[in-house]
Amino acid sequence: MSSTNGKLGKRAEEEEKVTGLVTEFLQNHNPKEMDNIAFRGARYDAGLAWVHFPEGQGGLGLRPNLQRIIERRMREAGALPTDPTTFFMSLAGPTISTHGSEEQKKRFLKPMFTGEERWCQLFSEPGAGSDFAGLACKAEKDGDEWIVSGQKVWNTLAHLGDWGMLVTRSNPELPKHKGMTYFALDMNADGVEVRPLRQITGEAEFNEVYVTEVRIPDNNRIGDIGEGWRVALTTLMNERTAIGGGGGSISKPGMGPIGDAVELWKALNPEMQNKATLDRLMSLWTKAETLRLTNQRASSAAKAGNPGPEGSIGKLASAELNKAIYELCLDLMGPEGQIDYDYTFRRPELLSTDGSIHGPRYAFLRVRANSIEGGTSEIMRNILGEQVLGLPGEPRVDKEVPWIEVPRS
Helix, strand or coil: HHHHHHHHHHHHHHHHHHHHHHHHHHHHCCCCCCCCCHHHHHHHHHCCCCCCCCCCCCEEECCHHHHHHHHHHHHHHHCCCHHHHHHHHHHHHHHHHHCCHHHHHHHHHHHHHHCCCCCCECECCCCCCCCCHCCCCCCEEEEEEEEEEEECCCCCCHHHHHEEEEEEEEEECEECCCCEEEEECCCCCEEEEEEEEECCCCCCCCEEEEEEEEEEHHHEECCCCCCCCHHHHHHHHHHHHHHHHCCCCCCCCCHHHHHHHHHHHHCHHHHHHCCHHHHHHHHHHHHHHHHHHHHHHHHHHHHCCCCCHHHHHHHHHHHHHHHHHHHHHHHHHHHHHHHHCCCCCCCCCCCCCCCHHCCHHHHHHHHHHHHCCCCCCHHHHHHHHHHHCCCCCCCCCCCCEEEHHHCCC
16 A cells, blocks of 8 residues: 555655746746747757656656646647647657667757657558568668668658668668668758558548668668667657547547547437437447547557557457448538549648548548557557467568578468
């Protein structure tokens, strides 16, 4: 009992500390009167950017769920919401904080948080999607630089990126998980080409990126040579948590995609509000609420650091739930759900993984990608089975074979 009281007391002290720091900060920094970049820069300097990061890196070294207090107070004071195009800072930030050099932390973290520099992710390849460790993008050491060539695909918002999280094959003689190296790639460097991939929404939110004999300074290498798989796991775990809502970002019942379904139900003519459809709606509402509470519980229990494989729970559940919710939305709209959608080709400036900000017609199409992006639902089930439930892993005959000897189609 005394141990439990001690933990509760510490949590209360940490919450009081954060509340006091935010109050003091807002007394000296008015978001309505300051430039947004300058305001976010001051937040970073005060340790109120990522509360779970170490001091000096935009954080206070406290548990992650305290971040919600900071964000709520900032919004109440009139601060602008985080720019959706900086989504990948929630992946690149923890990766650099965990594996980057002190120089890299000083160079990248602050402009990443302020939005002055936007990031994208360069992981998947045409022949290395679910089997990410099979990637072939080649990196060869040349003095203090690396010469990199290869092709990446499904790169979200890469057309807006200033920097890319790039994983390469630096030693083809080693097994596939051991011969990888991770870099920060300047997306404006000579030899980097970004091409659009048009989706069923009409947008080219995704891209393919060609890297042709691009020279990357060794001081842009994140982590040790050959440790790219370990570094990439940090990125991937944070990606799954971000996509799955593991941060507890939906703070109230009935928000997000399920809110769209509820509003459409309310708008129906009374004769259309039959019990069968209501039962379907309430079943999905219950699942959405269960997911929200599960994510909040995971956030409350989390300590400072990177998420574990449990983040795959939220990723898997939200992917399947979002598809079911927007299928219901289109059914509720009837024939109206099939018209008045603009399929014109466009390069988006925003990112919404569940599509809810653009309405049900768009979202119905966009959430098809939820079960693929950030790791397919099949891969999430494998991770949960092996790393959470402790079930035997699938046979992997190429795990210890040098990458160069693994047969490829």
